[in-house]
Amino acid sequence: DAKTTQPPSMDCAEGRAANLPCNHSTISGNEYVYWYRQIHSQGPQYIIHGLKNNETNEMASLIITEDRKSSTLILPHATLRDTAVYYCIVRAEGTGRRALTFGSGTRLQVQP
Amino acid sequence: NAGVTQTPKFRVLKTGQSMTLLCAQDMNHEYMYWYRQDPGMGLRLIHYSVGEGTTAKGEVPDGYNVSRLKKQNFLLGLESAAPSQTSVYFCASSYSNRGSTEAFFGQGTRLTVV
Numbered sequence: 001d002a003k004t005t006q007p008p009s010m011d012c013a014e015g016r017a018a019n020l021p022c023n024h025s026t027i028s029g030n031e032y033v034y035w036y037r038q039i040h041s042q043g044p045q046y047i048i049h050g051l052k053n054n055e056t057n058e059m060a061s062l063i064i065t066e067d068r069k070s071s072t073l074i075l076p077h078a079t080l081r082d083t084a085v086y087y088c089i090v091r092a093e094g095t096g097r098r099a100l101t102f103g104s105g106t107r108l109q110v111q112p
Numbered sequence: 113n114a115g116v117t118q119t120p121k122f123r124v125l126k127t128g129q130s131m132t133l134l135c136a137q138d139m140n141h142e143y144m145y146w147y148r149q150d151p152g153m154g155l156r157l158i159h160y161s162v163g164e165g166t167t168a169k170g171e172v173p174d175g176y177n178v179s180r181l182k183k184q185n186f187l188l189g190l191e192s193a194a195p196s197q198t199s200v201y202f203c204a205s206s207y208s209n210r211g212s213t214e215a216f217f218g219q220g221t222r223l224t225v226v
Contacts, residue, residue, distance in 0.1 A: 034214075043116070043202050043217030044155070087154065099145050099170065100204075100215055102154035 001101055002027040002090040009107040012082075018075040020106050022088030025069040031092045033064060034100065035073045039084040044102075047073065047086075078110045114138055118203050118218035125193040125225045133188040133221050135203030143206045144186035145170075145215070146178060148199040155202060161186055193225045 005023040012018040024033065034049040048055055048062045050071075055062045061074040075082055087105040119134045135144065142163050147155040147170075157170030161180040175197060177189045186205075190197060200222050206215040 041149075041200060041220065043204075043219050044215075045217070046214035049214070099143075099157050099160050100155075101157070102147075104154050 001092050002031055004088045004090055004103055006086075006088050006103065006106045008104065009109070011109050011111055012075075012078045014080060014110050014112050015077055018078040018082065018108055018110070020073040020075075020086050020088075020108065021070065022073070023070045024088070024090045027068050027090055028092060031090045033062065033068075033071050034089040034091060035060070035062065036087045036089065036100070036102075037082075037084040038087070038105070039081075044087065078108075080110050080112060082108065083110045084108060116203055116205055116216050116218040118201075118221050120221060121219070122222050123224070125190075125223065127194060127225060129193050130189070130191050131193065131223075132190075133201055133203075133223075135186045135188070135205075135218060137184055137186075137203075137205040137216070139205060139207070139216065140183070141205035141207050141216075142183075144180065145204045145206075146176070146186065146188045147202045147204065148172065148197075149202060149220075150199050158188065158201075193223075195225045197223065198225045199223060 002024045035047040036044040038044045050062045064071045085105040116137045145160040146158040149155045156172050159178040161167045164183040167178045179187045200220045203218040204215045
């Protein structure tokens with residue numbers, strides 16, 4: 001699986017959009033980009049994933065650049081409950097890889 | 113629908129004691145995983161299972177054993193606990209690892225070895 005690079009921490013004002021970047025410059029064609037978050041030592045929670053097209057669900061939007069070397073997770077209206085560590089994970093499909101590999105993530109602090 | 117349930121939630125062990133952590137999922141998932149998370153760090157894979165009766169080693173398997181006798185349960189055993197195994201343990205499950213599917217995590221077991 002391709003390695004990902006995320007900033008260690010970010011701040012965001014409550015009610016504003018939080019834009020969390022992720023660099024995955026060595027991503028391969030069959031690798032998906034996943035985002036999970038972990039709120040205060042709880043179990044990680046799935047947010048969204050994508051392959052090449054932008055994706056949106058009730059929690060967030062995922063913007064993947066055309067060359068797929070980077071992506072941005074967007075929380076459109078951040079709340080205090082969105083304070084968490086956000087993990088960007090790249091995972092290949094169909095290669096025998098069996099589990100998600102977690103890095104250090106980005107610690108997002110939403111300020112009131 | 114409880115999702116992924118871990119038992120116990122907290123435990124304190126003395127060095128050398130043994131224990132078993134239980135993970136149960138009610139989503140009929142094929143794949144199950146055990147991770148550990150040390151303070152300020154990301155999750156590291158200990159062992160995983162791709163189906164009933166099968167297990168495989170992850171990134172940090174030493175000192176742990178696992179069993180998957182039933183599809184819904186995945187057990188993590190510590191035969192002789194060491195202080196280095198003080199950590200938070202997370203279990204996860206997913207329906208299929210061949211497609212782009214999400215993993216569901218339990219709420220964790222906080223283990224302290226003194």
